[in-house]
Amino acid sequence: MSRLKITVVGAGNVGATTAQRLAERDYADVVLVDIVEGLPQGKALDLNETGPVLGYEPNVIGTNGYEETAGSDVCVITSGIARKPGMSRDDLLTTNQKIVADVTQNLVSRSPDTILIVVTNPLDAMCQVAFAEAKLPRERVIGMAGVLDSARFRTFLAWELGVSVRDVTGFVLGGHGDQMVPVTSYTNVAGIPITDLIGQERLAEIVQRTRDGGAEVVKLLKSGSAYYAPSASVVEMVDSIVQDQKRVLPCAAYLTGEFGLNGIFMGVPCRLGAGGLEEIIKLNLTDHEQAQLNRSAEAVRELVGVMGL
Ligand code: APR
DSSP, X not given: OOOEEEEEXXXXXXXXXXXXXXXXXXXXXXEEEOSSTTHHHHHHHHHHTTHHHHTOOOOEEEESSSXXXXXXXXEEEOOSOOOOTTOOGGGXXXXXXXXXXXXXXXXXXXXXXXXXXXXXXXXXXXXXXXXXXXXXXXXXXXXXXXXXXXXXXXXXXXXXXXXXXXXXXEEEEBOSXXXXXXXXXXXXXXXXXXHHHSOHHHHHHHHHHXXXXXXXXXXXXXXXXXXXXXXXXXHHHHHHHXXXXXXXXXXXXXXXXXXXXXEXXXXXXXXXXXXXXXXXXXXXXOHHHHHHHHHHHHHHHHHHHHTTO
């Protein structure tokens, strides 16, 4: 039996860190692709030379082409330009649209059975680009955003309450933008509703910090955007797929009527397993949360409209 193959496109901060985390898991060969000559090769070599120290097989290939990606089980798309201070995720739209379309075409033509995980921003719009280009069923085109946004939410809640982050469950749904929807009615600490533990006003502040979570990192870094939490979030999704874990994770999925939304990608609770997106799990949102989700959907539709999709 041959090992799994996972391709990561984009050997920048998010892509290279994703490749590192995957190599350390040692369950797949990893192909790292970038347009910059030497960059994926150099990072792959460095990662391979880490294998003997950390105890994994040195099976990372760095390349500027796509031949080595053929037959990938999972492909992660991180290629594109990242945000600079003062830029919103939406400012990246047209440049990243071209990049994601081209990359998707190159990947899917060589790996028709692959599952695509899109990371490039603006996330929900880029999922739509990949979906249109790949012509794969929706089960096999999934976006990474909700795991990251929820991780930020959970971090802030754990700090606020002085409890372990492992006991904090929090869902952030909707688009990966300023309109994202941290769903407080489904957020709890070891089963205790968050609204029993934190007052409304303070909770609203934490929700806002979550919405601004990406920008807070961008502002501090000054060049580039977050990558440790994003890459860890990607790998949690990959783990669930390649190990058929059936994790229930918030991911961007193509909606066909769920939550009253149709024909767009939005962050919703997804069961991820060997088949990719195996189920979208329905929630009973409050009227306020549903209204927020609708607003978030409008923002995504606007971007999709600008791209002419
Ligand atoms: N094909 C392959 N790689 C490309 C292409 C392309 N057509 N265009 C750009 N790249 C590569 C760049 O050369 C760069 O190495 O994508 C990489 C992006 O890396 P960074 O600039 O470090 O950006 P990063 O922080 O990794 O973020 C990547 O993920 O979270 C999102 O908003 C973020 O859209 C951004 C993406």
